[in-house]
Amino acid sequence: MKFFIDTANLDQIREANDLGILDGVTTNPSLMAKEGIKGQESILKHYVDICNIVEGDVSAEVIATDFEGIVREGEALAALHPQIVVKVPMIKDGVKAIKYFSNKGIKTNCTLVFSPGQAILAAKAGATYVSPFLGRLDDISTDSLTLIHQIVNIYSIHGFETQVLAASIRHAMHIVACAEAGADVVTCPLEPILSLLKHPLTDIGLEKFLADAKKFM
Numbered sequence: 127m128k129f130f131i132d133t134a135n136l137d138q139i140r141e142a143n144d145l146g147i148l149d150g151v152t153t154n155p156s157l158m159a160k161e162g163i164k165g166q167e168s169i170l171k172h173y174v175d176i177c178n179i180v181e182g183d184v185s186a187e188v189i190a191t192d193f194e195g196i197v198r199e200g201e202a203l204a205a206l207h208p209q210i211v212v213k214v215p216m217i218k219d220g221v222k223a224i225k226y227f228s229n230k231g232i233k234t235n236c237t238l239v240f241s242p243g244q245a246i247l248a249a250k251a252g253a254t255y256v257s258p259f260l261g262r263l264d265d266i267s268t269d270s271l272t273l274i275h276q277i278v279n280i281y282s283i284h285g286f287e288t289q290v291l292a293a294s295i296r297h298a299m300h301i302v303a304c305a306e307a308g309a310d311v312v313t314c315p316l317e318p319i320l321s322l323l324k325h326p327l328t329d330i331g332l333e334k335f336l337a338d339a340k341k342f343m
Contacts, residue, residue, distance in 0.1 A: 127304070127305050127312065128150065128311040128312075129148055129149050129312060129313075130150040130152050130183075130185075130291070131148060131313065131314070131319070132151075132153070132313045132314050132315055133151070133153065133316065134157040134160065134161045134172060135161055136176070136179065139176060139179050139180065141316060142319060143180055148180055149311070150182030150183040150184060150185075150311070151176050151180055151183075152184075152235070152257075152291075152313040153173075153184070153185065153187070154187040155187060155189060158172060170206060173210065177206075177207040177210065180209070181209075182209065183209055183210075183211045183233065183254075184210055185210075185212075185213040185235045185237075186210050186211070186212065186213060187214075188200050188203070188214060188215075191215065191217060191220075192219055193219040193222050193223055196220060197223055197227075200223060200232065204232045204233075210233075211233040211235050211254060211255065212227055212233065212234050213234070213257075214235070214237065214253075215236075215238050216240075216247075221236075221247050221248065221251045224236055224252060225251040228251060228253070233254040234252075234253045234254050235255040235256075235257055235291065236251075236253040236255065236256045236257060237257045237293070239257055239258045240263060241273070242273065242277055245258065245277040245280065245288075248288060249284075249288040253288045254288065255288065255289045255290075255310075255311065256277065256289070257292075258270070258273050258277060258291075258292060259294035260292055260293070260300055261300075264296070271304070271307055274290065274303075274307040275307045275308075278290055278307055278308040278309065282308075289310035290309045290310050291310065291311040292312045293312075293313050296314075297318050298318050298322050298324075300314070301314065301318060301319070301322060302322075
């Protein structure tokens with residue numbers, strides 16, 4: 127399973143990359159604004175800066191919601207760097223644009239997916255990735271992991287090549303559960319990834335090893 131980091135913070139991207147486990151990045155205008163990056167020129171430059179840090183795919187989101195606008199923005203984003211994946215919302219014109227991009231050889235990430243039916247449409251249109259949102263489903267008392275299982279199973283049965291990119295990851299158990307469900311990718315902030323490192327028995331064991339080692343120094 128691939129690990130993407132969901133942020134626009136270059137320091138966090140470098141930290142995750144330095145761990146040796148980072149496969150890509152997802153970001154969006156909200157995350158850009160959080161880092162104080164404003165203005166189209168600055169945003170586009172920031173996408174390139176991210177691509178220069180990581181080796182994998184970098185999802186860059188369109189703002190437009192009409193077909194012509196999505197295509198125009200998506201082609202501009204894709205031209206920035208070979209690693210750019212155009213992030214398109216799961217709407218009618220979005221699906222239409224995904225098919226257009228697919229025919230042009232431009233990678234896409236269909237975002238804001240909350241049902242198996244939406245995931246089927248994204249795959250049929252040729253999306254590179256489909257992004258079901260776990261945390262937001264959990265927020266409305268819906269079992270988000272059932273959705274991951276359903277999409278993975280449907281894609282397997284029908285041979286869809288679209289990768290399941292589990293998004294809106296809130297904690298380490300989301301990551302583990304997605305791995306068990308067969309998700310191809312998880313994307314999340316740095317903290318859930320770092321929390322995978324933690325276990326009280328590891329801390330206790332290390333403390334004992336160090337204490338024993340001091341006896342012979």
